[in-house]
Amino acid sequence: MSEEQPRNAQAGQRQKQVAKEQRQESGSAFAKYGLTRKNEEFIYQLSKQLNRQGVAKKKQPEMIQETINKLLEGQKKGQTAKALLGTPTAYANELKHPKPTSEAVRKESLKLLAVDNTLIFFSIFTFMYGLMYVLSPAAFKVNRNGSAGITAILLVAIIGGLLFSYVLLQIRPQAKKKRPLIWRILIIVIALVAWLLLYMLASMLPNAINPVLNGWLYIVFGVAGFGGDVYFRNHFHVMGLYGRRQRRR
Template sequence: MSEENQSRNAQAGQKQREQMQKESVATHHELSDQGLTKRNEEFMFQLGKQLDALNAKADKKAQVIEETMTALVEGQKKGTTAKQLFGTPTAYAAEIVNGPVRRGPQPQSSYKLLALDNGLMFFNIFAFMFGLMSVFSPKSMAADQTGTSGILAIILVAISGGLLFAWVTKVLSPAKKGEEKKPVWYKILSVVAALVAWIAIYFAASLLPGMINPTLPGIAYIVLAVLGFLADMYVRRRYNIVGGAFAGGQNQQARKK
C-alpha cells in the first residue's frame, strides 16, 4: 500500500472518530436536557448503542428509548438507579430484542423449608427403622422398655432434629455477599450444641408414658415412612429446596452453578 493510500485511510479514520465523538456529545446533551443524572445518561447512551448493535428496528428502538427514559426519570425521584430497574444496558437490550431469558425455578434454602425437609427425613428414618425391627425382630421390640419407638417420641425427635439441623445448615453455609463470615470455632460449637440438644430431647422423649406415646405395629411404621418419603420428595420438588442434612450432593451442585 502506498504512502498516499495510508494517509487517506488515516484521514478517513480520523474523520469517522470525530463524527462518532460529535454524535456522542450530541446524544449526551439531548439526554441531559431530559433531566437524567450522569449515570442514567450513560445508561441510555449505552442502551442505544447496544440496540443498534443488535439491529433493533427503528420504531422499536424509539419506543424503548422513550419508555426507558420515562421510567428512569420517575425512578430518580425515588432514588432508584437504572441498574436496579433494568440491570445492565447489554442484558436489557438483549432481552428487548431476543425476548426475556427463560429461567428455571430458583433454588430455595429458607430456614422453614430446610426444617420441614430435615424433619420429614428424620421421621422417615426412625419410622422405617422401628418398622423393620418390629417386623423382623418383634422380640427385641417387645423387650425394649424405652419409649423411643413410640409414635409421639418419633414425631418430637423428628421435629426437633429438623429445626436444629436446619439451623446448623444455615450456620455452615458459605457467607453470602455482604454477610460477615462466621469463624470456624463458632461453626464447630454450633454443631456440637445441636447434637447435644438433640440427644437430650431423644432421651427425654423416651420417658414419655405409653398412654400418650403408643408403639404402632411395624407395618404401620413402614407405611408412614413411605408416605413421609413421598411427601418429602414432593416438598423438595415443589419448592426446589437446596441444602439440608441429607442433600450433600445437591449442595455441591448448587455451589457449582
Template sequence: MTESKEQTQSQAPKPTLPTVQELATSGLTNRNQEFIRQMVILANGDESKAQLITEVGAKLLTAQKTGVTAKQLYNSPAEAMGLKTEAEKSDDNRGYASYGFWPLAIDNAIAFFMMFSFMFGLTLLFSGVKSSSAGSAGAAGITSVVLTSILGGIFFSAVTLTLAPRRDGKRVSFWKKAIVTVGAFAIWFLAYLGFAFLPAVINPLLPGWVYLVIAVIAFLGFRYWRAKTGIKGGFLGANAQPQSQKK
C-alpha cells in the same frame, strides 16, 4: 438498492413495552403473562428494554408448548432482565441457609420423621416385635419419633443458619462451628434418649408395616414441601450452586 433496504429497516416499528391487554392476547399462559408483566414493571418505562422483553416473551411462548416454565428458563424476572440485586446474590452465596429458619425446620423435621419411620418400620417388621401399649415403647414409639423429628428439624435449622456464611462475607470460625455442631447434636441425642422413657400409653409402639406406610406418606409430604418452597440442598440433596460459579 442498499439505501432502500436501510430506509425500510429504519422505518420498521421498534418494539414497545407490552401492555396488559397485549399480553392477554399474546397466547402466553397466565403465569408467563405475569412473568412478562413483572419484567415490564422492572423496566420502569425504559423502552430500550422492550426488545429484550419481546425476545423473552417469544421464548416463553415456544417453551410453554413443551411444558418448560419461565422459572426453569430464567429463574426470576429480575434475572431475565439482568437486574439481580446484591441481596439476591448474597442469598445465593448462603445457599441452603437463605430459605429461612421455619421453612428449613419444617423441611428437616419431615425428613427426619421419614427416615426414623422407615428405619423403625424395617426393624420391627423383620424382628417380629409386636405393637404394644404396655411398658415402654422406647425410642421407636410414635410420639417419641414425632418429638425427636420436630426437635431435630429445629436444631438442624438453627445450626444451618448459625454456620452459614455471613452476609458481610466473614467466615464462621472453626471453633464456633465445632461447638455449635457438637452441642446441638448432644442436646438432641439426650432428648432422644429422654423421649424413650415416655409411657406407652402416650407413646405406643405401632406395627412395623404402619411405620413403613407413614414413611411413604412423609416422603410424599417432603416432596410436596420442597416443590412448594423451592428448597434445594440439605443432607438429602446437593445444594444448587449459583450459575456464575458453575464454570
C-alpha cells in the same frame, strides 16, 4: 400475484411507519429524563415487554421509573443499558419475578430446610422402627414404648429438623457471617448433644400419649416420608443435609 405484492409492501411500510411513530412518541415521553437515544429505546422496548408478559398496569410506572434511575446512574459511568440490565425481555422478566432479599432468602431457607430435615428424620425413624418391629416383634414387648412411640418420633423429627436447619445455615460457606472453624465445630457438637438429650427425654413419655403403632404402618410412613421429601426437594429446590437436585431451567 403482481397486484398482491405491492399491497403487501405498502402494508409493511405502513406498519413500519406506525412502529416508528410509536417509538418517537415514547421517546419524547422519556426525553425529559435526559436519557440517551439508546436508553430511550431500551425503555420503550421494556414497556412493550412488560405489557407482553402480563405485568399489572399499576406496577409498571414504578418499574419504569426504577429502570430510568438505574440507566441514568449507568450513563454517568458510561455503561450501556445492555451491559447494565441485559435485554429488555430478560429484564422485564426479572422485574416481574424479582429475586427475594438476602434476609427473605434466609428466613425462607430456614422454613424449607426445617420441613426437609423433619421429613428426613421422620422417614428414617419410622422405617427403622417398623423394620425392627417386623423382624423382631418380641423386642417391642416392654413396659415403656420409649423412642419407638409415635409421639417421641414426631418430637425428635420436628425439633431435630428445626435445630439442624439452623445449624446448617450457620456453618454453610455462604452464611451471612463467616464463623471460625472452632465455632462451627462447637455449634455442631452443642446441637448434637441437645438433640440426643431431647431423644432421651422423649423416650420417657408415658405410653398413653406415646403409643407404638403397627410395624407395617411405620414402614409405610417411612416410605411415604421419603417420597414426600424427594417431591418437596424437587419442587422447592431445597439443599439440605444430603445435597440438592439441580434445578431444571
